[in-house]
Amino acid sequence: MTDRYAVIGHPIAHSKSPAIHAAFARETGEDLVYDRILAPLDDFAGTVRRFIAAGGRGLNVTIPFKEAAWALSDERAPRAQVAGAVNTLSLLPDGRLRGDNTDGVGLVRDLATNNGFAFAGTRILLLGAGGAARGLLQPLLEADPTELVIANRTAAKAHALAALISDGRVSGCGLDELDRTAFDLIINATSAGLDDQAPPLPNQVLAAGGWVYDLVYRDDPTPFQHWGLERGAAVALDGLGMLVEQAAESFFLWRGRRPHTAPVIAALRSGGLR
Ligand code: NDP
Structure with missing residues (x-):
């Protein structure tokens, strides 16, 4: 029987994940179908259970259910444990669900492998302290920067996240508290970009x-x-490369095969894959 996967969220109609995974399956010859599921806001767990009962093998999870997926996971990968959010659910042979978070590794691969950014010894400024920012922390630290500052509009959330990570390279501050430090890489993990406003930042923060x-x-x-x-x-x-890379990592977790991502990124950019 063909293996079933899906992306689950609310809303979900906009998701590019089905097209991305279909491209991966074509390239690798894996026999699978990948759908999109609109889960009711008050019945994420029930929707997941029904999908699994109907033969589903794994799910990608998007807004607003990543924290609910974390809670639903019977076991979690360490990077998902730290993230407090799960974007990939896999059905284990014993019927339990394993939660993972591939967002951070997707970002690091897009920067380092696809674009040649050399992380070692750099200073990184991470804007935002929400679910996305939290999911990036462990993979970013594994890439070996010298310093990672989390800056958030609500400073207390940045402090809390830095304290949770408890790594001497990490500190938190308010967006309005950024001093004269110049950063080699600034990552926008706020949702501010969605409403046509870049976050307010002093000019000198970019090295x-x-x-x-x-x-x-x-x-x-x-x-x-x-x-x-x-x-x-x-x-x-922009985050398109990260979207494809996090999908490729999920595909690898489910199928043990690493698809080529460059053609898929190029096809999405040219409008040839929708
Ligand atoms: P959350 O709602 O959990 O967090 C939102 C964050 O944005 C908070 O830190 C919030 O600050 C900050 N923020 C919101 N509005 C403003 C503003 N006007 N000025 C400054 N800061 C602001 O969202 P997520 O963390 O889940 O998602 C963040 C973004 O990342 C989204 O746009 C999402 O689409 C994107 N994303 C992209 C992925 C990809 O594959 N490319 C994967 C995952 C997420 P405060 O705490 O003060 O409210």
Whole structure:
């Protein structure tokens, strides 16, 4: 029987995950179908259970259910444990659900492997302290930066997240408390990019030749990419590559095969994959 997977969220109609996984399956020759599931806001767990009972093998989880998926997981990968959020559920042979979070590794691969960013010894500024920011922390630290500052509009949340991570390289502050430190990489993990406003930042936070990365993606550059380019960023990336890389890591967890991501990123950019 063909194995079934799906992405589950609310809303879900916009999701590119079915097209991405269909491309991966074509390339690797894996026999699977991948659907999208709109779960009622008050019945995430029931919807997951019904999908599994009907033969589902794994799920990608998106807004607003990543924390609920964490709670539903019978066991969790260490990076998901730290993230407090799960974006990948896998059915184990004994019927239990394993939760993982592939967002952070997706971001690091897009930066390092696809675009050549050398993390070792860099200073990183992470904007935001919500679910997405939290999911990035462990993979970012494993990439070996010298310093990682979490800056958030609500400073207390950045402090709390830094305290939770308990790593000498990590500190938290308010967006309005950023001092004269210049960062080699600034990552926008706030939802501010969605409403056409880049987060308010002092100009000097971007080092000469620094990079900016926006988790948000759309057809034209985001306000945050514009912000970086106007301040001399060497490279300004959006989150489309991360979306494909996190999907590839989920595919690997489920199927043990690593699809090529570059053609899929290129096809999404050119509008050839929808
Ligand atoms: P949350 O709602 O959990 O967190 C939102 C964060 O944004 C908080 O830190 C919040 O600050 C901050 N924020 C919101 N509005 C503003 C503003 N106007 N100015 C400054 N800060 C603001 O959202 P998530 O963490 O789940 O998602 C963040 C973004 O990342 C979303 O746009 C999401 O689409 C994207 N994303 C992209 C992925 C990809 O594959 N490319 C994967 C995962 C997420 P405060 O605490 O003060 O409210």
